[in-house]
Amino acid sequence: MSLDIDVDHRRGNFRLQARFTAAPGLTALFGRSGSGKTSLVNIAGGLIRPDRGRIAIDGQTLVDTERGVCVPAHRRRIGYVFQDSRLFPHLSVRRNLLYGRWFARGDGGAAADLGSVVELLGIGHLLERDPDSLSGGEKQRVAIGRALLARPRLVLMDEPLASLDEARRAEILPFIERLRDEAGVPILYVSHSVAEVARLATTVVILSEGTVAAVGPVQDILPMADAADGGAVLEARIVRHDETFHLSVLESAAGELQVPRLDAPAGAHVRAYIRARDVMLSLRPPEDISALNVLAGRIASISATTNAQADVRLDCSGAVLMARLTAKSVDRLALAPGRPVYAVVKSMSFERS
Template identity: 90%
Template sequence: MSLEVDVDHRRGRFRLQARFTAAPGLTALFGRSGSGKTSLVSIVGGLIRPDRGRVVIDGQTLVDTERGLFVPAHKRRIGYVFQDSRLFPHLSVRRNLLYGRWFVRGGGGASADLGSVVELLGIGHLLERQPDSLSGGEKQRVAIGRALLARPRLLLMDEPLASLDEARRAEILPFIERLRDEAGVPILYVSHSVSEVARLATTVVIMAEGTVTAVGPVQDILPMADAADGGAVLDARIVRHDEAFHLSVLESAAGELQVPRLEAPIGAPVRAYIRARDVMLSLQRPEEISALNVLAGRVVSIVPTSTAQADIRLDCNGAVLVARLTAKSVDRLALAPGRPVYAVVKSVSFERS
């Protein structure tokens, strides 16, 4: 399923101008607070009628201002998951889930039944409990299940993890991954978290001051989104676990990487986001250092980010890595395009892909 958006809308002094096409999978709207992310999902969901534009889901036009077409929200077959779960406190988990089926009218949308949704989200043991007895992560899983049982054509998730602490976020992220990979429904996901986007997104839409500034695959676009730090995304897979030292060994195009033990099986794909500030460069392979990950590469380009710093783009056997160095370090190492170097990775954020 695809999503096509081309809208122009004013609210007071704020103007939203957004145009993009999203492929199947999870499309992340990424940007700072006030960039227009929530306004955009509200237009897609039918909560805001835009001044001008079109919204098309899988070939079905929901908004076309030139034709005077505006499909009401309740007829769009779109599931909405908010920052808070918004469960009905007087209903059990089972009855909250089944409430979503009340909205199903006719065919279309993702195929879902209670049993498959319960299994997908791992909430079978919660069915007879009341919402006030659930953790934040459990409530969000139930809210997602309720949205799925309405058989949506598209699932809108507006910062669904923003109200959760780190432990609860870690609990629910694997279920959103399963949702992306197994549920068969496209997801438009609002976030301002680089780590969430690196882990979950298929496509990234960067927004700034009401405008879409870039759209594309997460590997290409996310480093642009994290402009303050810069960085790169590496695809890898787990090849073994080092139980003695609680590490996982990963294979990537750039080379072998060792990271803290990941709770995933051998062969599982992972996605790494490596910030430029966490990469050091050496002209010789360093020895007797604490860093576990040293990757051979070649300088591709040097881009000054200020008078004092520059981003060094590396080609590591076809994979891209970025190091942010001081101008003095660039000069002292005599770095230039084509020069072979070794990248010392101080810190890595590895996520399931």
């Protein structure tokens, strides 16, 4: 099941032009405020009718302005999760969930069985409670469940974690991951957070001033999205946990890594976003340093970002890392493509993938 979007819409002086395809999994819409992310989601959801364009889910047309086709929002079978949960305060969690099932019509779409959705989101113990008694993270899990019980062919999530504190975000992220992996439908996910996108996305669409600047796999596109800091996404697997020092030992194409203990079992796959500013380079294996992670690599390219700085792209046994250095350091170390170096990783953000 896939989502095809090709739309052109003007609102005042702002013009949105977007064309891309979203496959099952999570497609993150990323860009600055005002770049058109929410407008695009609202067009896909039927809340805005575009001036021109076509939208189709799995070949079935929802919008085709040339043919005069525009399926009403309530007939599109789309699950929408907003920044705030928008639960009905007078209904229990169970009845909020079952309200979503009222919209389920036809075959296909995400799982529509109450029991499977409750299990997926871990909300069985909440069924008889009122929304006012739930935490922010619990409310969003119920909102996701309600959307799934509409048996959607597409799920739209407009910054669903924006109103939550760090603890509540950490609570709900694993459930969005399960949704991504098990729902089997495209998910359009709006976010301003590089960390969220690194953890959740399979595909990234970068929007800039109303146009699609880039689209592709998260590993290729996310560094472009975070141009201010630069960086790279590294895939890894948990090999074991070091309980003595509360560390997790990871295996990656670039080499072994040690990070603060992750709340995941051995064998679990993780994804790291390593900012270029958090990587130092050495011409020799560094000794007697506090950093635990040193990766051998070779310089692939050097690109000047300003007169004072340069981004160094590293090939670490096939894995890509980025290091942002001063131009003086590049000159002092005589760095050049092909030269072997050692990357000292000062910090990284590891997430479940």
